[in-house]
Amino acid sequence: MFDIAMTRGRWIVEERSLTGAAPHRKGGSTHVHIVRTWILVASLVGLWGVVLFGVAALKILVMSVLCAVIADMGMQIVTRRPGTGRLPRAVLTGLLFGLTLPATAPLHVAIVGSLIAIIIGQGVFGGFLHSALVGRVVVQAFFVNSLSLSGALVTSPILAPGYLLVGNLDHAEPVADYQGWLTPQPSTTAEGYKIERPVQTLRRFTQDRVPPDDGNFYEPLVRDELPPWKDTIFGLVPGGIGETCTLMLIIAGVFLIHRGYLRWQLPVTVLASAALAASIMPVNLGADYHWFPVLEVEQGRAVGLAYVFFHLTAGQLMLGAFLLAGDVVASPMRAHGQLVFGAGIGVLTIFMRLYGTLEGECYWAILIMNALVGTINRRMKRPVLGLAG
Amino acid sequence: MGRGIQTQPCSQFLVPLQFPLMSSLFNLLGPRKAFDGGLFLPDHKSVTSRRAVELLRVDGPLHVPLTVRQDLKTEPNVRVGDRVLKGERLSNSTSHESIATHAPTSGKIVELSRAWTTQDGYLPCAVLEPDGREEALPQHQGWEDESLIVQLAEHGVMCSEPRAPLHSVIKEAVAAGVTDLIVNAMETEPYLTADLRMLVEEHGRIIDVTCELADALGVSRAILALPFRHRRVVKRMEAEAHGRYVEIAAMANPYPQCQPLVLVKALLDCEIAPGGRVLDKGVIVLPLAAVVQAAEALLDDRPITHTVMTVAGDAVERAGTYRVAIGTPMRHLAERVGLVGRVAKAVCGGPLTGLAMGHEEAVVTATTKALLLFSETEPSIPVPCIHCGWCVEDCPVGIDPPSLMQLESKPNCTNLEMSHLKACLDCGLCSYVCPAQLPLGETIHRTRTRFEQQREPACLT
Numbered sequence: 001m002f003d004i005a006m007t008r009g010r011w012i013v014e015e016r017s018l019t020g021a022a023p024h025r026k027g028g029s030t031h032v033h034i035v036r037t038w039i040l041v042a043s044l045v046g047l048w049g050v051v052l053f054g055v056a057a058l059k060i061l062v063m064s065v066l067c068a069v070i071a072d073m074g075m076q077i078v079t080r081r082p083g084t085g086r087l088p089r090a091v092l093t094g095l096l097f098g099l100t101l102p103a104t105a106p107l108h109v110a111i112v113g114s115l116i117a118i119i120i121g122q123g124v125f126g127g128f129l130h131s132a133l134v135g136r137v138v139v140q141a142f143f144v145n146s147l148s149l150s151g152a153l154v155t156s157p158i159l160a161p162g163y164l165l166v167g168n169l170d171h172a173e174p175v176a177d178y179q180g181w182l183t184p185q186p187s188t189t190a191e192g193y194k195i196e197r198p199v200q201t202l203r204r205f206t207q208d209r210v211p212p213d214d215g216n217f218y219e220p221l222v223r224d225e226l227p228p229w230k231d232t233i234f235g236l237v238p239g240g241i242g243e244t245c246t247l248m249l250i251i252a253g254v255f256l257i258h259r260g261y262l263r264w265q266l267p268v269t270v271l272a273s274a275a276l277a278a279s280i281m282p283v284n285l286g287a288d289y290h291w292f293p294v295l296e297v298e299q300g301r302a303v304g305l306a307y308v309f310f311h312l313t314a315g316q317l318m319l320g321a322f323l324l325a326g327d328v329v330a331s332p333m334r335a336h337g338q339l340v341f342g343a344g345i346g347v348l349t350i351f352m353r354l355y356g357t358l359e360g361e362c363y364w365a366i367l368i369m370n371a372l373v374g375t376i377n378r379r380m381k382r383p384v385l386g387l388a389g
Numbered sequence: 390m391g392r393g394i395q396t397q398p399c400s401q402f403l404v405p406l407q408f409p410l411m412s413s414l415f416n417l418l419g420p421r422k423a424f425d426g427g428l429f430l431p432d433h434k435s436v437t438s439r440r441a442v443e444l445l446r447v448d449g450p451l452h453v454p455l456t457v458r459q460d461l462k463t464e465p466n467v468r469v470g471d472r473v474l475k476g477e478r479l480s481n482s483t484s485h486e487s488i489a490t491h492a493p494t495s496g497k498i499v500e501l502s503r504a505w506t507t508q509d510g511y512l513p514c515a516v517l518e519p520d521g522r523e524e525a526l527p528q529h530q531g532w533e534d535e536s537l538i539v540q541l542a543e544h545g546v547m548c549s550e551p552r553a554p555l556h557s558v559i560k561e562a563v564a565a566g567v568t569d570l571i572v573n574a575m576e577t578e579p580y581l582t583a584d585l586r587m588l589v590e591e592h593g594r595i596i597d598v599t600c601e602l603a604d605a606l607g608v609s610r611a612i613l614a615l616p617f618r619h620r621r622v623v624k625r626m627e628a629e630a631h632g633r634y635v636e637i638a639a640m641a642n643p644y645p646q647c648q649p650l651v652l653v654k655a656l657l658d659c660e661i662a663p664g665g666r667v668l669d670k671g672v673i674v675l676p677l678a679a680v681v682q683a684a685e686a687l688l689d690d691r692p693i694t695h696t697v698m699t700v701a702g703d704a705v706e707r708a709g710t711y712r713v714a715i716g717t718p719m720r721h722l723a724e725r726v727g728l729v730g731r732v733a734k735a736v737c738g739g740p741l742t743g744l745a746m747g748h749e750e751a752v753v754t755a756t757t758k759a760l761l762l763f764s765e766t767e768p769s770i771p772v773p774c775i776h777c778g779w780c781v782e783d784c785p786v787g788i789d790p791p792s793l794m795q796l797e798s799k800p801n802c803t804n805l806e807m808s809h810l811k812a813c814l815d816c817g818l819c820s821y822v823c824p825a826q827l828p829l830g831e832t833i834h835r836t837r838t839r840f841e842q843q844r845e846p847a848c849l850t
């Protein structure tokens with residue numbers, strides 16, 4: 001038994017505090033928090049991209065974000081539908097779009113792309129397709145010359161050691177016998193190296209354009225043509241601003257998963273199914289189709305495994321798995337649905353990479369699966385307690 | 390704020406296992422989640438769960454409701470100016486369903502008027518001015534029939550879920566031929582600690598009374614469902630139940646595990662059709678509070694005049710679990726316990742399923758579980774659904790709240806949609822998690838009520 005003599009607080013008389021429906025407390029994670037966290041991790045990846053590709057990358061990122069924001073404001077005025085939390089979403093769209101572009105892309109590509117992302121992706125499709133990717137594939141089609149991997153521009157630049165962040169990609173030079181980013185190149189004083197993108201090498205390989213060496217097919221690819229595996233982990237290969245750095249993307253994804261804003265099932269299935277598809281799908285070598293490339297062993301080395309590994313880290317797929325596929329609006333509602341969705345993305349990406357000619361295969365794969373989200377959601381309903389079946 | 394990530398569906402719950410190896414594993418790892426969905430909420434119990442239950446001395450006029458539910462009729466047994474002793478009848482029941490009410494303390498009846506209760510609106514009440522002497526009636530008046538049912542009815546024991554007098558709940562259950570009794574001590578809602586404190590302080594009596602109730606019900610199994618988290622309590626109860634026929638089921642406590650339907654699914658793996666009751670499957674689920682009150686009536690032979698409730702929230706100075714006289718005005722209670730700053734939200738019951746207080750003069754009733762006072766409201770600005778799927782994953786029954794929300798503007802719905810609406814337990818978890826801050830649970834509740842009213846006349850014709 002106890003007595004309290006004094007009370008410091010005042011008892012309320014306001015009507016408002018006595019009404020309202022349950023629940024009276026909320027979970028605390030609102031859409032604003034979700035988008036903010038996504039922006040945070042995307043800018044981390046972008047930051048690393050700026051270190052790798054220099055100020056040109058920063059210009060592209062800033063330009064795409066700016067244009068996205070301006071386009072979104074314009075849309076709000078035109079459609080007369082101001083909404084809460086739209087600005088952060090436009091920033092995120094612009095940022096993600098910028099991450100998919102290579103730093104060598106001209107600025108007008110970034111401008112057009114993010115305008116399209118907002119106006120068509122967000123305005124017309126209403127976010128049901130990933131808006132940043134809508135912008136990306138459209139500019140890919142418009143600006144073939146500056147974005148394409150094949151054709152005139154076969155090599156793309158990466159800054160050399162000692163020139164990170166401050167170097168200029170225009171002063172990059174092709175390297176004859178590239179041994180890896182860390183291996184010193186005595187013959188050149190260029191600020192960057194111009195080499196082939198790993199994705200492109202893989203494509204060339206599957207089209208049987210890598211000459212076999214001594215009857216070995218995979219050995220020359222892994223030994224001579226592709227950069228060392230460490231380079232693809234740290235992103236020291238040419239490619240999109242946010243595409244190359246596997247490690248940074250994994251950190252970003254793990255942080256999102258930790259906050260609960262990305263389900264772990266999604267990136268895991270994307271990567272697992274891509275690895276599986278790359279392990280199984282036949283490669284056209286020497287006028288013959290080789291099934292199960294993963295089992296390939298040449299000169300006592302498991303080159304097949306290396307081949308599959310490069311498929312995962314060579315570009316786009318990591319960015320797609322961790323930052324693009326998991327878009328809250330455009331991915332399936334349930335974890336079960338996301339398993340199917342992720343598997344589709346992984347398999348389609350590898351399929352298009354091996355046999356297709358479209359570039360940006362991972363982006364196309366995500367867009368195709370986005371279009372199927374409605375169906376997946378309908379098929380993957382939860383059984384209701386008490387209603388049998 | 391991070392969100393508890395616990396949405397993986399798990400396999401069937403395992404009730405205590407026979408093999409020693411398995412059971413030590415069980416002790417080590419804890420039980421798995423027993424149903425799809427649900428969420429481990431931040432529970433805000435650390436302070437209140439450590440404080441012993443304190444008796445709040447009556448020191449102001451009480452507005453004791455003369456009946457426990459709007460439709461249960463009673464007639465007053467006292468007149469203005471009467472002096473009553475503690476435990477004396479204030480009203481007599483006039484029907485078989487109804488129960489009597491009693492004076493929580495000795496004093497004078499100054500007025501017969503009406504009092505606001507959160508669950509029932511206005512009820513007739515007697516205003517009792519205590520004299521501070523706490524004089525009690527001599528124990529036991531002696532009834533002609535000493536059966537458990539009569540004792541429960543005469544002592545006025547109330548059950549909070551289903552909200553009816555306990556004796557009529559038991560009579561109905563016996564008539565329906567129940568085979569399992571589950572005593573629900575899960576209390577998974579944040580802030581609430583009354584059940585937990587009762588488990589700690591009255592462990593022996595709880596087991597005794599559960600046995601007695603099980604006898605009266607004629608069930609073949611009696612299960613006491615406890616949160617596994619509180620291992621010492623579980624150990625204690627297991628020791629206490631040793632050799633009795635009450636089984637102790639220690640379960641994981643993701644949020645709506647305290648809902649009877651979910652509990653039955655987890656413990657007995659039987660699913661109840663939407664809109665149905667657990668009684669349909671021969672199961673009766675009694676809240677622990679009712680069992681504790683029954684203990685008071687059956688073991689101590691005392692009428693129910695107090696209720697054990699949690700007073701908590703960030704506007705409360707001395708949060709804790711209190712034994713409060715029925716009829717104490719909430720405002721008085723809050724001032725006794727102490728307020729810190731301004732109260733911006735007053736809730737009777739848990740934060741997810743409780744009702745807003747509704748009226749300033751609300752009083753404590755026999756089924757009040759808690760009074761929560763918060764110093765800030767949580768403004769919510771709903772935006773369109775962003776398809777995150779959190780509500781779908783977390784819903785304990787597996788319905789799709791955003792699609793049901795669209796029914797709000799429709800004139801009609803299909804039978805399937807209706808059964809989904811009926812399956813909703815009103816647990817409020819979907820509104821709790823929704824990042825778009827949509828009022829999902831509320832809307833589903835409202836829509837269901839509307840359609841039910843629409844359909845009823847159609848059924849009659």
Ligand code: SF4
Binds near residue numbers: 784818
């Ligand atoms: S309130 Fe209804 S719909 Fe919402 S989570 Fe609970 S049971 Fe599911």
Ligand code: SF4
Binds near residue numbers: 781
């Ligand atoms: S939790 Fe809210 S935003 Fe997410 S799917 Fe459900 S209704 Fe939509």
